[in-house]
Amino acid sequence: MEYFEIIKKDEHSCARTGVIHTAHGDVHTPYFNPIGTKGTVKSVTSEELKFWGAEMILANTYHLWQRPGDALIYKAGGLHKFMNWKQAIFTDSGGYQVFSLARMRSMDEKGVLFRFDLDGREALLTPERSMQIQTNLGSDVCLILDDFPGYPFERKRTEESVERTKRWAERAVTEFMRIMTKDNPVNPGQKLWGIVQGASFEDLRKRSAEQMRALDFPGYAIGGVAVGEPTDQMLQAVDYAMPHLEEEKPKHLLGVGTPYDIVQAVSRGCDSFDCVIPTREARHGKLYISDKTANGKDSYKTIDIRKAEFAEQFTPVDTDCDCYGCLNHIRAYIRHLFACDESLGIRLATMHNIKFYLNLMGKIRTAIQYDYFDDMLANYKDRTEDTLEL
Amino acid sequence: MEYFEIIKKDEHSCARTGVIHTAHGDVHTPYFNPIGTKGTVKSVTSEELKFWGAEMILANTYHLWQRPGDALIYKAGGLHKFMNWKQAIFTDSGGYQVFSLARMRSMDEKGVLFRFDLDGREALLTPERSMQIQTNLGSDVCLILDDFPGYPFERKRTEESVERTKRWAERAVTEFMRIMTKDNPVNPGQKLWGIVQGASFEDLRKRSAEQMRALDFPGYAIGGVAVGEPTDQMLQAVDYAMPHLEEEKPKHLLGVGTPYDIVQAVSRGCDSFDCVIPTREARHGKLYISDKTANGKDSYKTIDIRKAEFAEQFTPVDTDCDCYGCLNHIRAYIRHLFACDESLGIRLATMHNIKFYLNLMGKIRTAIQYDYFDDMLANYKDRTEDTLEL
Numbered sequence: 001m002e003y004f005e006i007i008k009k010d011e012h013s014c015a016r017t018g019v020i021h022t023a024h025g026d027v028h029t030p031y032f033n034p035i036g037t038k039g040t041v042k043s044v045t046s047e048e049l050k051f052w053g054a055e056m057i058l059a060n061t062y063h064l065w066q067r068p069g070d071a072l073i074y075k076a077g078g079l080h081k082f083m084n085w086k087q088a089i090f091t092d093s094g095g096y097q098v099f100s101l102a103r104m105r106s107m108d109e110k111g112v113l114f115r116f117d118l119d120g121r122e123a124l125l126t127p128e129r130s131m132q133i134q135t136n137l138g139s140d141v142c143l144i145l146d147d148f149p150g151y152p153f154e155r156k157r158t159e160e161s162v163e164r165t166k167r168w169a170e171r172a173v174t175e176f177m178r179i180m181t182k183d184n185p186v187n188p189g190q191k192l193w194g195i196v197q198g199a200s201f202e203d204l205r206k207r208s209a210e211q212m213r214a215l216d217f218p219g220y221a222i223g224g225v226a227v228g229e230p231t232d233q234m235l236q237a238v239d240y241a242m243p244h245l246e247e248e249k250p251k252h253l254l255g256v257g258t259p260y261d262i263v264q265a266v267s268r269g270c271d272s273f274d275c276v277i278p279t280r281e282a283r284h285g286k287l288y289i290s291d292k293t294a295n296g297k298d299s300y301k302t303i304d305i306r307k308a309e310f311a312e313q314f315t316p317v318d319t320d321c322d323c324y325g326c327l328n329h330i331r332a333y334i335r336h337l338f339a340c341d342e343s344l345g346i347r348l349a350t351m352h353n354i355k356f357y358l359n360l361m362g363k364i365r366t367a368i369q370y371d372y373f374d375d376m377l378a379n380y381k382d383r384t385e386d387t388l389e390l
Numbered sequence: 391m392e393y394f395e396i397i398k399k400d401e402h403s404c405a406r407t408g409v410i411h412t413a414h415g416d417v418h419t420p421y422f423n424p425i426g427t428k429g430t431v432k433s434v435t436s437e438e439l440k441f442w443g444a445e446m447i448l449a450n451t452y453h454l455w456q457r458p459g460d461a462l463i464y465k466a467g468g469l470h471k472f473m474n475w476k477q478a479i480f481t482d483s484g485g486y487q488v489f490s491l492a493r494m495r496s497m498d499e500k501g502v503l504f505r506f507d508l509d510g511r512e513a514l515l516t517p518e519r520s521m522q523i524q525t526n527l528g529s530d531v532c533l534i535l536d537d538f539p540g541y542p543f544e545r546k547r548t549e550e551s552v553e554r555t556k557r558w559a560e561r562a563v564t565e566f567m568r569i570m571t572k573d574n575p576v577n578p579g580q581k582l583w584g585i586v587q588g589a590s591f592e593d594l595r596k597r598s599a600e601q602m603r604a605l606d607f608p609g610y611a612i613g614g615v616a617v618g619e620p621t622d623q624m625l626q627a628v629d630y631a632m633p634h635l636e637e638e639k640p641k642h643l644l645g646v647g648t649p650y651d652i653v654q655a656v657s658r659g660c661d662s663f664d665c666v667i668p669t670r671e672a673r674h675g676k677l678y679i680s681d682k683t684a685n686g687k688d689s690y691k692t693i694d695i696r697k698a699e700f701a702e703q704f705t706p707v708d709t710d711c712d713c714y715g716c717l718n719h720i721r722a723y724i725r726h727l728f729a730c731d732e733s734l735g736i737r738l739a740t741m742h743n744i745k746f747y748l749n750l751m752g753k754i755r756t757a758i759q760y761d762y763f764d765d766m767l768a769n770y771k772d773r774t775e776d777t778l779e780l
Contacts (some may be wrong), residue, residue: 039726043433043733045714068701068726076704076722084718311458314466324435328474332466336429336458343433343733 003191003218004250004271012374014242014269017365020219020250022088022140023189024080025055029250030266030364032357033058033090033274038067039083042279043347044354046085052323052351053358056088056140058274061133062097065123066116070136078138078186090274091139092254093130093195095146109164111145127171131192135179138187141252143221144172146195151228153199161224162204165197166211173215193252195223200233202240209244219250222270226255234261238268259288259300259360263380266364267373278353283346285338288356289318297379298363300356305349310335323355324348393581393608394640394661402764404632404659407755410609410640412478412530413579414470415445419640420656420754422747423448423480423664428457429473432669433737434744436475442713442741443748446478446530448664451523452487455513456506460526468528468576480664481529482644483520483585485536499554501535517561521582525569528577531642533611534562536585541618543589551614552594555587556601563605583642585613590623592630599634609640612660616645624651628658649678649690649750653770656754657763668743673736675728678746679708687769688753690746695739700725713745714738 006018020027034041034049036057041049049057059079064070076082079089095112098104102114111126127145134142147164149157176192179185194212198205212220222241225234238253245251253270256262262273278288285306291299303310305317313331325334325348337345367373396408410417424431424439426447431439439447449469454460466472469479485502488494492504501516517535524532537554539547566582569575584602588595602610612631615624628643635641643660646652652663668678675696681689693700695707703721715724715738727735757763 038730038732039723040730040732040734043737045734045737046718047714067729068722072702072722075702076720082720082723082726084720084723312462312465324437328436330466330472330474332458332462333429333472333474336472339457340428340430342428342430343736344430344435346733347433347435347737 002248004248006248008369010267010368010373011371013267013377015266015364015368015373016269016271017368018250018271020088020271022056022191023187024086024088024140027055027088027272028365029271030262030361031056031272032262032361033272034354034357035274035276035279036083036085038063039073039079041350041354042283043343043350046083048324048351049085049354050087052355053362054087054354056090056272057085058090058092059137059139060097061091061094061130061137062101064137065094065133066118070133074136074138074186078136080138080187088141089137089139090141090252090272091134091137091143093143093145094125094133095130095148096255098125099150107147109167127168128175131172131175131179135176135183135185135187135190138185138190140187140190141219142176142190142192144169144192144195146197146223148197148224148227149199153201153229155201158197158199158201158204162197162208162211165195165208169194169212169215191218193217193219193221195221195254196241196245197224198237198240199224200229200237200240205237205240206244209241213245217249219252220245221252221254223254225253226257226275231257231261231264235264235268238265238270242269258382259357260380260382262360263364263377267377278357279350282349282353285345285349287317287349288353290320291383293379293383298376299380299383301382301384305331305335306338307335317352318356321352321355321359323352325352392638394638396638398759400657400758400763401761403657403767405656405754405758405763406659406661407758408640408661410478410661412446412581413577414476414478414530417445417478417662418755419661420652420751421446421662422652422751423662424744424747425664425666425669426473426475428453429463429469431740431744432673433733433740436473438714438741439475439744440477442745443752444477444744446480446662447475448480448482449527449529450487451481451484451520451527452491454527455484455523456508460523464526464528464576468526470528470577478531479527479529480531480642480662481524481527481533483533483535484515484523485520485538486645488515489540497537499557517558518565521562521565521569525566525573525575525577525580528575528580530577530580531609532566532580532582534559534582534585536587536613538587538614538617539589543591543619545591545594548587548589548591548594552587552598552601555585555598559584559602559605581608583607583609583611585611585644586631586635587614588627588630589614590619590627590630595627595630596634599631603635607639609642610635611642611644613644615643616647616665621647621651621654625654625658628655628660632659648772649747650770650772652750653754653767657767668747669740672739672743675735675739677707677739678743680710681773683769683773688766689770689773691772691774695721695725696728697725707742708746711742711745711749713742715742
């Protein structure tokens with residue numbers, strides 16, 4: 001059995017449906033990973049996630065390394081056992097948070113010297129250390145430590161990051177193979193994926209993709225996106241990288257995005273996603289709901305459930321939704337919970353937005369399967385009033 | 391069918407098992423009401439509460455009056471519909487929070503003039519207004535507005551409170567009957583219970599009990615307890631009131647208490663309870679777990695899951711517990727969630743403590759049914775190290 005099987009290719013775009021056979025079950029693609037930063041998808045249980053159809057979640061290496069520590073999680077039998085999540089886990093390398101959260105001290109060929117944000121403890125993140133942590137966590141998909149430029153993109157810095165990412169990738173592969181064959185890894189079925197860098201430079205994305213391809217990873221992530229660049233540059237980065245990666249391997253788009261972004265990226269061949277949007281925005285009362293275009297096509301918009309206009313609406317958040325909140329509660333009640341700062345409000349909102357995203361991925365897979373993904377692609381846009389110019 | 395049926399009387403104490411037939415289902419007594427202050431038992435859903443066996447919850451009139459307002463809840467079809475809780479609801483009169491939370495302005499025979507804590511809005515709580523609010527909420531058991539002294543108890547003030555509570559009770563009954571017969575109440579099966587005051591004065595408890603009895607309420611609450619007095623004074627208040635209330639009517643002990651308090655009060659004839667202890671303490675990581683006495687009898691203690699000693703304990707919080715957290719998660723993980731301030735930690739802790747209390751009530755009912763409640767009464771004490779002198 002192939003690690004990744006393509007089930008159906010769209011005739012009008014690069015979209016496809018498939019299955020990644022991980023060591024903790026199948027992941028049906030295109031797929032969206034809910035974010036479980038610190039070993040918990042904020043406010044919801046593993047049982048709920050599984051019930052809603054989640055097949056993989058993303059956990060953050062940096063956060064778990066800092067607390068409770070990868071050695072403790074290894075002792076507990078790995079992250080699956082520690083948090084009691086029996087399906088697949090995707091981990092990043094820790095590099096992104098070292099740049100965004102930690103106080104970076106210096107970076108050289110060896111790795112990144114930084115101080116943890118919580119206690120100021122100094123630590124060195126190297127390609128090898130990232131592998132050691134991720135194998136201690138025992139995720140199903142782990143990533144190489146990469147170097148990437150911030151936005152706005154500068155050519156010289158981007159070129160440097162591409163070359164360093166290549167050298168770090170080689171070191172990561174060597175260390176990963178050593179651990180998997182000589183140590184006692186908690187997840188012997190763990191897979192290491194490469195990361196393509198190159199910002200929005202066509203030749204650099206090509207070069208990085210070819211470098212990763214040379215290392216024969218079972219899958220790839222498109223990195224260096226969702227760092228502040230406009231949507232069109234993000235999609236361009238995908239366009240530049242894709243032709244140089246094997247069609248038959250799964251591709252993950254790191255940190256993306258809105259439902260619109262996801263549909264667009266799927267049409268370019270991306271198979272999986274992760275993003276804090278549904279969970280983070282839920283915590284601020286921003287809820288994704290279904291909407292129709294003028295010609296009756298499926299689309300979506302967002303509402304801020306905290307607004308006074310919902311105080312006396314005795315109907316569900318989204319009558320098309322099958323999440324727990326929409327099946328059991330009215331808008332007026334959820335608004336009341338937010339007004340009172342009651343945690344059940346955040347919980348219901350989080351459940352709703354995750355279900356919205358998981359349902360979206362199901363709609364995408366069905367659209368590809370039944371040959372109307374081109375129609376979905378043309379119409380699936382955010383129809384919230386202040387974003388209609390999109 | 392009687393409103394309250396006694397199923398089994400204990401031979402060695404005043405304990406008994408029974409059923410209150412409310413308009414929203416049966417409540418098996420002795421029973422503990424989880425606290426749903428603002429129309430939500432903090433962090434848990436109605437579905438979960440029902441699954442764990444909750445048959446009634448307590449909601450606070452003061453909080454819901456303040457926000458979202460009883461008029462809005464009436465429009466939504468009552469509190470059961472507003473919060474989607476299909477079992478029974480018990481409401482207090484609002485009086486307790488007017489004293490504890492609001493800025494009281496003045497109190498006279500008419501009622502209590504105060505300012506709401508959230509917005510400083512001035513409002514008058516009268517015996518009639520409390521009835522109007524509680525019938526708008528449509529709870530299954532509602533209470534008269536009472537007047538009660540704080541601790542330490544003073545005889546003159548207590549006597550005054552007993553007499554005022556009697557006069558207010560008469561006004562409450564008149565208004566309640568008017569609403570139930572002339573208005574359009576959301577819950578036509580709602581019942582109004584009286585409240586016995588009298589602090590720890592034997593003759594005043596007797597007088598108040600007789601006054602309430604004269605009004606022929608279908609049930610009574612013992613009030614003016616859990617206001618700061620020692621446990622023995624609280625139990626004494628129960629002892630003083632009980633002989634003067636009809637044996638065949640249900641009695642609720644307001645705001646009590648620890649598992650120890652509850653077992654003691656059950657032996658004195660109390661049928662139902664409400665207390666913030668299990669939910670409030672859960673939010674601070676204090677968890678109730680089963681324990682055994684030296685001679686192998688069932689008992690309990692508490693642990694603070696935030697302590698370092700639990701960091702590497704890969705076993706459930708309580709191996710005797712059947713809550714979601716104990717069946718699915720390890721102490722090390724729940725400690726990690728608390729260390730990271732992750733709301734799932736509070737949620738799992740809340741579920742655990744509520745389940746502990748509901749299971750305790752089940753154990754009490756079984757002990758009465760099978761004639762070993764005297765044994766339970768003798769041994770069921772808090773065995774937490776720093777409380778063993780109890």
